[in-house]
Amino acid sequence: MKLAALNGSLRKGSINAALIEAIRRMEIFEVETVSTVLPPFTPDLADDAPPYVLAFRERLNTADAILIATPEYAMGIPGMLKNAIDWTVGSCEFAHKPTALITCTSSGEIAHPALLEVLRVLEARVTEDTALLLNHNRAKVRPDATFVTPEAEASVRDVIEALRQLCTT
Numbered sequence: 001m002k003l004a005a006l007n008g009s010l011r012k013g014s015i016n017a018a019l020i021e022a023i024r025r026m027e028i029f030e031v032e033t034v035s036t037v038l039p040p041f042t043p044d045l046a047d048d049a050p051p052y053v054l055a056f057r058e059r060l061n062t063a064d065a066i067l068i069a070t071p072e073y074a075m076g077i078p079g080m081l082k083n084a085i086d087w088t089v090g091s092c093e094f095a096h097k098p099t100a101l102i103t104c105t106s107s108g109e110i111a112h113p114a115l116l117e118v119l120r121v122l123e124a125r126v127t128e129d130t131a132l133l134l135n136h137n138r139a140k141v142r143p144d145a146t147f148v149t150p151e152a153e154a155s156v157r158d159v160i161e162a163l164r165q166l167c168t169t
């Protein structure tokens with residue numbers, strides 16, 4: 001099964017990129033990271049979107065499930081990620097799609113519930129079991145895509161297993 005992974009961080013050495021790689025190594029899904037670097041969203045172009053946006057939507061459409069792995073920036077959702085999500089509001093790629101959210105960040109108290117609300121509005125299939133606030137991220141995931149503690153690994157594996165189950169129901 002194919003998993004489209006969106007990373008809310010563009011940073012070299014991103015812990016979220018390491019987390020996505022760790023999930024790829026679990027071999028529960030075939031993981032493809034989909035770039036969120038898209039032009040600024042405007043509703044004027046929502047129905048006549050540029051090619052990059054069409055390709056982005058197509059990758060989400062053809063995936064069995066979507067994973068968002070993201071930090072919180074300035075107590076909010078990273079702008080590039082929110083911009084990419086905004087491009088799907090009219091075209092509905094998240095609607096009824098099994099979706100996991102892992103907010104892998106220092107704190108995440110604001111961005112995590114905010115993203116859950118966005119996903120709810122978009123009618124994504126996200127459950128309690130496919131949402132995880134992985135705070136104090138540097139004490140849990142290493143840049144080499146290994147986990148610092150067995151508990152951290154188990155919590156992430158449980159989310160991805162729950163996502164797989166969501167795909168079969």
Ligand SMILES: Cc1cc2nc3c(=O)[nH]c(=O)nc-3n(C[C@H](O)[C@H](O)[C@H](O)COP(=O)(O)O)c2cc1C
Pocket residue numbers: 009010011013014015016017070071072073074075076104105106107108109137
């Ligand atoms: C500009 C900036 C703002 C940040 N603001 C927050 C924040 O509000 N809450 C939080 O949990 N972490 C915040 N962080 C820390 C990030 O969570 C942390 O650096 C995280 O590892 C970034 O994700 P990445 O490693 O995938 O790039 C901020 C980092 C930067 C660079």
